[in-house]
Amino acid sequence: MPLIDPFGRTIEYVRLSVTDRCDLRCFYCLPKGFKDFEEPAEWLTFHEIERVIKVFAELGVNRIRITGGEPLVRKNLPELAQRLSQLPGITDLSLSTNAVQLKRYARALKQANVTRLNVSLDSLDPERFKTITNGGKLDKVMDGLMAARAAGFSPIKINTVLMQGINEDEAEDLVAFCIEHGFTLRFIETMPMGETGREAAKHYVDLQKIRQRLAEKYELIPGVMPGGGPARYVQVAGTELRIGFITPLSQHFCETCNRVRLAADGTLYLCLGQSDKVELRPLLREGISDEQLKQVISGGIALKPARHEFNEKPRQIVRFMSMTGG
Numbered sequence: 001m002p003l004i005d006p007f008g009r010t011i012e013y014v015r016l017s018v019t020d021r022c023d024l025r026c027f028y029c030l031p032k033g034f035k036d037f038e039e040p041a042e043w044l045t046f047h048e049i050e051r052v053i054k055v056f057a058e059l060g061v062n063r064i065r066i067t068g069g070e071p072l073v074r075k076n077l078p079e080l081a082q083r084l085s086q087l088p089g090i091t092d093l094s095l096s097t098n099a100v101q102l103k104r105y106a107r108a109l110k111q112a113n114v115t116r117l118n119v120s121l122d123s124l125d126p127e128r129f130k131t132i133t134n135g136g137k138l139d140k141v142m143d144g145l146m147a148a149r150a151a152g153f154s155p156i157k158i159n160t161v162l163m164q165g166i167n168e169d170e171a172e173d174l175v176a177f178c179i180e181h182g183f184t185l186r187f188i189e190t191m192p193m194g195e196t197g198r199e200a201a202k203h204y205v206d207l208q209k210i211r212q213r214l215a216e217k218y219e220l221i222p223g224v225m226p227g228g229g230p231a232r233y234v235q236v237a238g239t240e241l242r243i244g245f246i247t248p249l250s251q252h253f254c255e256t257c258n259r260v261r262l263a264a265d266g267t268l269y270l271c272l273g274q275s276d277k278v279e280l281r282p283l284l285r286e287g288i289s290d291e292q293l294k295q296v297i298s299g300g301i302a303l304k305p306a307r308h309e310f311n312e313k314p315r316q317i318v319r320f321m322s323m324t325g326g
């Protein structure tokens with residue numbers, strides 16, 4: 001039986017967080033000096049993750065995105081990717097990363113059958129990048145991106161959270177950068193996730209306006225991109241560049257939501273912007289059978305809310321993005 005929620009949406013995509021830790025401290029995501037991370041004993045083991053994903057695949061899930069925190073800080077991540085890619089029914093395995101350690105892991109990830117990469121990058125200016133990420137080094141990200149391209153990843157999507165007074169003025173530079181290197185570009189609106197996200201929401205930019213601004217400089221034609229995600233794409237005429245706009249606030253896309261999120265500690269979140277959840281780890285450690293796990297997961301899907309309420313209830317979500325799995 002496929003997983004169909006009460007609103008008729010088929011769930012075929014799991015975003016899998018393998019750690020809530022990160023080697024950057026983007027001001028809109030993790031608080032400076034934050035230390036209250038999950039302990040390794042609380043993380044699902046590779047064996048537990050593999051088991052849960054196998055059961056999801058038996059329930060019709062075919063796409064997995066590995067995320068975090070920063071997934072590359074989890075030891076032996078390529079080994080996990082390899083194991084997940086072998087599961088019957090999983091046809092698409094992708095990874096979101098800040099690319100700080102990608103130079104070291106790009107080839108191993110490719111060999112582990114990771115098919116697509118998303119790289120977060122909020123500025124092309126080293127000083128600004130350092131400020132936004134609280135100490136990050138842009139050259140490492142650049143090295144990681146080039147290593148990923150050399151390893152044969154295609155497409156590589158650059159994800160930029162665009163914020164007024166922070167990096168909004170870089171939209172055109174990012175377009176030029178992505179045209180030059182053959183990357184896909186996606187702009188994302190800030191979401192009020194936790195105190196940090198709410199702070200960042202003060203810099204909120206309506207991406208519809210950015211799209212209009214870019215249309216003055218470039219000829220934008222309607223574009224599509226494989227992947228079935230929430231971005232709405234345009235293509236820059238005369239180039240290969242596709243630009244996606246992810247607009248959870250100005251134009252939400254919940255009616256087509258096809259995903260759930262499994263946090264590093266085994267909590268299944270049914271919606272990024274709501275608190276509905278099912279704790280899988282205690283059940284796994286108590287010896288639940290695969291059949292029972294299927295029932296628990298199906299029961300969880302029945303709790304999936306219709307939509308987030310970032311606009312109506314911006315104070316509602318206390319967890320940061322890295323806790324849920326971004």
Ligand code: SAM
Nearest residue numbers: 029068069070096097098120190191197321326
């Ligand atoms: N570390 C990986 C990365 O950098 O892609 C994966 C996890 S990170 C939490 C995933 C994405 O969430 C990043 O692109 C980050 O910019 C974004 N993000 C974090 N907090 C956000 C917020 N409050 N609003 C919008 N995007 C946010």
